[in-house]
Amino acid sequence: MNGKVLVAQGGGPTAVINQSMVGAVLESRKFRNIEKVYGAFHGVRGIVQEDFLDLTQETTHNLELVAGTPSSALGSTRDKPDLQYCQEIFKVLKAHEIGYFFYIGGNDSSDTVRIVSEEARKADYALRCIHIPKTIDNDLMVNDHTPGFPSAARFVAQAFMGANLDNWALPGVYIGVVMGRHAGFLTAAAALGKKFPDDGPHLIYVPERAFDIDKFLTAVKATMDRHGRCVIAVSEGIADENHVPIATKLAEEVERDAHGNIQLGGGGLAEMLVDVIKKRLGYKRVRGDTFGYVQRSFVGCVSDVDQREAREVGEKAVQFAMWGDRDGSVTIHRTGFYSVDYHLTDLLEVAGKTKVMPDEFISPCGTDVTDAFRMYLRPLLGSGMPDAYRLRQNKVAKILGR
Template identity: 70%
Template structure:
């Protein structure tokens, strides 16, 4: 029996370069089904549902949807709200009033948990209803997934940024520290390693939250590289922690937290400045710079992986197909089936919600200050076609005539 009613699609958490591909995948696929009476987009995620702030996407042109698909950040805007029971009852009041029978929420593990709670409520109140979580996060930290839409494009940005920083640092030598997002997972920071083309290319050091950050080892590492090359490029994850699991950034000052209790790690240059000062003060190197990549890495217009675009579109389409054709709930997960191909499955919400995937040990070197080739093998196909690379001059040295 076909379940007739409206679709609501929403976007939660931090924006990505391809989150609108998933939105457009849901909308275009849902609009094909006769039992779908309308396709609504909730403005500002779950907050828009309780406020009945809906766009009627059944009345959006396909042409404009395709243009929105290639626009980064969340076209329906976002929220950090995480519904509790009372919030969920409000959501249901609205869903029932509007005869919403399908709910698609594009987001990370917090959003997956929201879908799980909403779904529980539906079961309890015997309201026939399908809810599907569509994966998205630049942090790449969703369990079960080989990788997550949004990550490949952000990784491409980080890789291209470090290729440039490495060249800049070679031209005007010194120490450069680049601070990358990713919270507790090091995948995004690890993407910097793609810049290592020529033997002396940076980043020479890569620090991840998966390994304890020890100040003395950090300084010894920097000194060793600087003594060898006269320069040092370092990629550091915003979420690096000491041996007790205390984020290094908290050693600075009281930081603000979002409504999920997550620490504010971005939108400040503090961690980079702290590390730069450490190097200056302890190693006596004069030219030490730090860049915090900030919001550019998740919303920069014009740096996108075509593999990521395609997959983000497909997880949206598959979500609509699973829910509408097959009448089942869950979280869409991406599984690698070759080098390089993927398959989409529907996994149980409780197996994804609220959990965090970290870099596996085989992606990190023994000293914990760089990545392995295994990681580069994992990342390379995700960056898609047309990944640029840098070229150096290879001309021979001219003979010196003045014997200096």
């Protein structure tokens, strides 16, 4: 099948999304039946606006350099196309004689690919549509894990490794709020920053478990009593048993201030949790950080395993398109400790769905991860993970006896 290739990136950028783009571009350029390889600017929005770059005219050398650069080099979009939007996309693809459409993104992007694929079939237009997985949330169905997650997880693990050392040096309570509205994988990655038994994070809160403020305060107090310090990893998406986000709940308490409730200072989840701990438990040194955009865009904290796999899903997408006979989503499957293989999965199995942490990854207490999770995540973090060392405790006898 002759035609042009169109590659686009959607949703939140990751540290390795350009690997997938470059994988798809370079592999496409190898095929003689491909006359041009285009990149759409800012995802689906660039498609409806016909905003294309000709990547056939880009040097291989520069593509390799771009592949190693985090964030979406083609630009991204938060647009979630409905049927009409997808029909517009389809019109443009037809006008430009696009024969192959590769869209790199998460659940929403895979759903876009699904609709465009169906529109092409209805119109009897020969278009091969392949979704290439990407999301730091690690929440795509069928996939063992998703490109972008390992590098973000590495950032979170290294950040908590450092936060634990800092908190050990100047003891108190430390809360780090990690991205992830529905799936707790990224927050749970904080556990990989732990080395010694008394290291933090001592408490991990994921959205898969209902969050109870009183139980939380009891756990913080127990940790302080035991270690004299407490490091906590909290997912931004934690919610109570009725699925009401804790951020919303605490913000309502801020609203009620005037009527005599405990006074919370407002701000984000981290600030509010800090306030609750200070006011209800009376600890003085309580600090909270929201990892924010730094955790997904930091330059210089990338898993080499993630880079390699992100490249391969891009490359495999083109191979499935050229040598296969159906549309689909490229999925990652674990085949060893550690090795993976890639399949082409029906779009319906991935599109618009959300995977959350399985029970066997969360310890029964609900505030820690299991060894199964550690085994799952460790190989993804890649080579050269930093390690933390301590001085041995050769205590000197007191003379003044203070």
